[in-house]
Amino acid sequence: MTVLYPELNNKRVLITGASSGIGAGIARVLAREGCRLVLHYNRNEAGIEKTLSDVQALGAEAEVLHCDFRELDRVVPFFEAAWQAFNGLDALINNAGIVSKVTSLKDPHGEAFDEVLAVNLQAPYRLATAFAQHCIEAGHGGVVVNNSSIHGQKSCEWFSAYGAAKAGLDRLTEVQAIEWGPHGIRLVGIAPGVVPVERTEVILSQPPVKDRWMKCTPLGRYGTTDEMGEAVAFLISDRAAWMTGSILTVDGGLIARGNYPFRDEMTKS
Numbered sequence: 001m002t003v004l005y006p007e008l009n010n011k012r013v014l015i016t017g018a019s020s021g022i023g024a025g026i027a028r029v030l031a032r033e034g035c036r037l038v039l040h041y042n043r044n045e046a047g048i049e050k051t052l053s054d055v056q057a058l059g060a061e062a063e064v065l066h067c068d069f070r071e072l073d074r075v076v077p078f079f080e081a082a083w084q085a086f087n088g089l090d091a092l093i094n095n096a097g098i099v100s101k102v103t104s105l106k107d108p109h110g111e112a113f114d115e116v117l118a119v120n121l122q123a124p125y126r127l128a129t130a131f132a133q134h135c136i137e138a139g140h141g142g143v144v145v146n147n148s149s150i151h152g153q154k155s156c157e158w159f160s161a162y163g164a165a166k167a168g169l170d171r172l173t174e175v176q177a178i179e180w181g182p183h184g185i186r187l188v189g190i191a192p193g194v195v196p197v198e199r200t201e202v203i204l205s206q207p208p209v210k211d212r213w214m215k216c217t218p219l220g221r222y223g224t225t226d227e228m229g230e231a232v233a234f235l236i237s238d239r240a241a242w243m244t245g246s247i248l249t250v251d252g253g254l255i256a257r258g259n260y261p262f263r264d265e266m267t268k269s
């Protein structure tokens, strides 16, 4: 177990959506770095218990807190409890997120749209703002990492709410970085490519689906949840002390390629 950023030892970090997938990967990596963790979940009790036991096995102190971010009035009280857990926080990882594949014509009143915006954008706004207020009052800086997506940069069918929320999250990262830079609070984002998680690993392992993604991904493989954790650890470390308002794309080269036809297919005949 190699510690990469000794300055992260004992840092107090709230990770939302730590009950599975990328949030659990972030928790494991930050536990390795010696952080004290507030682990958030919504419905997956077994998942959060697993993350808790994984990080404790790595020697980390951790507390678990619940909140459903669709109930936006609960978000700030949830944050207050998270701040109290270790008598303050040094970093906030806005990771929790949901996907809706409901097309606009099937959601004319915007119920699905509103739900995605609540969890993926409005809750992160409230959490980051409460975090900044508390850090300023406490007289110290801090770091917020927003888990965005390549869908914040480019679009595809089905993802109207998801894409709008992630693009909004990227702009929010920039604006709050500008607002709070003078207080020593950095705002950064990661934009993951395709990372199999419990929710998606079956579909992503099916040969036609996997072959298609691999063709589009220059590095020829999916990402891992721990690789997303490594990006977050770097971003909250002092090595990234001059980074703010930036979104780090971590996608195996997927988005760099663009939507051009494949040259080998065009020259086959």
Ligand SMILES: NC(=O)c1ccc[n+]([C@@H]2O[C@H](COP(=O)([O-])OP(=O)(O)OC[C@H]3O[C@@H](n4cnc5c(N)ncnc54)[C@H](OP(=O)(O)O)[C@@H]3O)[C@@H](O)[C@H]2O)c1
Pocket (backbone or CB within 6 Å): 016, 017, 018, 019, 020, 021, 022, 023, 040, 041, 042, 043, 044, 045, 047, 067, 068, 069, 070, 095, 096, 097, 098, 119, 147, 148, 149, 150, 191, 192, 193, 194, 195, 196, 197, 198, 199
């Ligand atoms: N995996 C990828 O390929 C990928 C790519 C780009 C970006 N991302 C982003 O990565 C983040 C994590 O996603 P994931 O892929 O790791 O998926 P995941 O395993 O499904 O994790 C989603 C997390 O969000 C929490 N959550 C869901 N609904 C919530 C609600 N109403 N209130 C509060 N929390 C809620 C879940 O908690 P419970 O399960 O406890 O309810 C879970 O911990 C998301 O922001 C996602 O957009 C993922």
